[in-house]
Amino acid sequence: MDKVPGFAHMKNLNERKWFDKLNRKYKRRYVISEQDKLQEKLFSLNQRDFWKSIGKLGKANERMDTIPWKVMDNDGNMRTDKNFVLERWKTGFQELLNENANQSFMNNGDIDFNQRNVSTFNEPITREEITSAVECAKLRKASGFDEIPAEVINSHLTFVYNL
Numbered sequence: 001m002d003k004v005p006g007f008a009h010m011k012n013l014n015e016r017k018w019f020d021k022l023n024r025k026y027k028r029r030y031v032i033s034e035q036d037k038l039q040e041k042l043f044s045l046n047q048r049d050f051w052k053s054i055g056k057l058g059k060a061n062e063r064m065d066t067i068p069w070k071v072m073d074n075d076g077n078m079r080t081d082k083n084f085v086l087e088r089w090k091t092g093f094q095e096l097l098n099e100n101a102n103q104s105f106m107n108n109g110d111i112d113f114n115q116r117n118v119s120t121f122n123e124p125i126t127r128e129e130i131t132s133a134v135e136c137a138k139l140r141k142a143s144g145f146d147e148i149p150a151e152v153i154n155s156h157l158t159f160v161y162n163l
Helices: 007-042 047-055 082-096 099-108 127-136 150-161
Strands: none
Touching: 007 047, 127 150
């Protein structure tokens, strides 16, 4: 025998439907206002603010962790007061960056920085190295800090070599 929904169940369904409708309405308003803010920033003189706003979009920024404001004291108790936490972080970094600790790392490390041969860095760059680097550059990809696309370098290099 099928159950007939009771009055309380129907009221609950109507309340949920009303809430969902109201939620969609205000979500649309919020999205439209955010789009308007982005559009204003797009056409403003300061493009940096626009790109900062674009970078802050998405769910990943909502999940960003903050600095943990809990540390263990010397007795093994968890401490959360701000001054103690900051002092513990400060002393931890001071010990980490301590000159004696760095010296022990240098003495104990597997890499001997003083014996490394760097004479090849002082030799002139050869034509083959340039050709190899240009040929390995990916076309239609983001350029480096000089903002010169690989296609331009490749065409100019071909022109120079044909002279």
